[in-house]
Amino acid sequence: MSTHLAILPLDIIDTLTARLNQENRHPSYATQFLRLPHPRTGLASLFLHDQHAQGDTTKTSSILEVQAISPTNARTWFIGEEVVADGKLVVMTPMDPMFLLMYLLRAPQTRDGSKGNFRPMQDIIEEVAATIADASKKDAQKDPSLNVSADDIISFLSLDFVQSSIKRVCDVKVITDEITVYRYxxxxxxxxxxxxxxxxxxxxxxxxxxxxxxxxxxxxxxxxxxxxxxxxxxxxxxxxxxxxxxxxxxxxTRAKPAKSVAAGNKNQKRKKDTEATANADVDTSGDGDKKKKGAKSSHGVEKLKKANVAGMSKLSTFFTKKAA
The missing domain is CATH 1.10.390 (Neutral Protease; domain 2)
Structure with missing residues (x-):
């Protein structure tokens, strides 16, 4: 069995600790992993349904988004005497079921702007499950992890705390005491x-x-x-x-002055560079020639000027062809 390091909400950690401290399985605690489409991307993502008891009579349910954070570089965890080669960190955070309901219940809706008809929730659940499961089969052919099963959708939509949130994404009409209809x-x-x-x-x-x-x-x-x-x-x-x-x-308004200053600095630098280049290429005052003429030679050059070169061959004679 593989081991993963995970971050969980404090109340769930407390419940798990109480369960592990008992010899028998905790009867009031239940978890279920569900693969559902993410409400923003529509891609299959992993969620955890958590249900645990608070006190003697109250049960609390929540849905947790499960995310694995993989390190850029290789990493290993040391847990007690065990070495976990997989350096991923699994993070589970509570999520409002409204976001998932919003995506699921509007999946069968037409895109022509019509609101659709009021129907019993059980009929809506069955249509939503079939619509999304069929659509995910195409993605699952490329990557099996992208498959969303109809069973997971039905399990999620049938949870009591999810059912109580449906009114936050639907119009609701009570027909009789036994019949209530909904519309996204x-x-x-x-x-x-x-x-x-x-x-x-x-x-x-x-x-x-x-x-x-x-x-x-x-x-x-x-x-x-x-x-x-x-x-x-x-x-x-x-x-x-x-x-x-x-x-x-x-x-x-705040962005315009910043752009203007940057453009002004750039133009000013370009102007200075142009002026410097022009001055280097053209010397209209004649000072350049005066500087060249007035430049003082080194001490060694002055001594060579005074040397007696009578009878010495010119340098060019060393580069002429000798007569045959």
Whole structure:
């Protein structure tokens, strides 16, 4: 069995520790790995359903995103007396099931802008599972790890805490006490995403980051945080629902002086280089000739000028052909 080093939320670590300290399997703890499409990319990703008891009667469920961080260079972990050759670090972080629901429930929707019909949730679950499973088969032919099974989708959508989150992505109509119908709603999704943006853009949250702290800047920051779990079209609609024109104008205004200064410095340097080249090539004052004429020779050259060269052959005679 392979060993991996992992980072888990504290409450899950506490539950696992309690389970391991008991001789028998902990009856109130259950985990299940699910392969589901990531809400931003649509690619098959690994998630962990965690369920554990809090107290005697309360059970808490959550969905964790599982990510493996691989080092650039080779790395080995030492755990006790064991050497783990695989230096990856597995990180499991809690995730709002709304993001997964948003992607799954809109998969069967038509792209013509129509809202579709209200239907019982069981019918929607079956259609979603079949649609995504069929689409993933093409990707699985190239890479088996990209396969998303219908069973995993049905298991996730059937979880109680997931069912209670469906109203955050759907319009809901109660027909009778026993019949409730649902329809995926883009407007409901944006409304709940804006609530998240509101919480994330609060000063006490936004000031944890060293970024622009204006109100519109905090909103933009919150949208960027949510962008890790949003498809591009939903992210664009979310940003467009806010008036960020003042922020955009402010950013452009700050960028223009920097560009102007850089361009001015570049032009000034080019002008100096041109003037220096012109002065080196053309000396209109005649000072260059005077400097050459007035330059003082070295002591050795002066002595050679005074030497007696009578009877000495010229240097050119050494390079002429001798007579035959």
């Amino acid at each position: 709603s883009h407007d409901v999704v944006l409304e709940n995403l804006k609530r998240k943006v509101g919480r994330l853009s609060e000063p006490r949250v936004a000031e944890m980051s060293r970024t622009l702290l204006l109100e519109s800047g905090r909103i933009k920051l919150a949208c960027e945080l949510l962008s890790q779990y949003l498809p591009r079209d939903i992210l664009q609609d979310l940003i467009a629902s806010y008036d960020l024109s003042k922020l955009d104008a402010h950013v452009k």
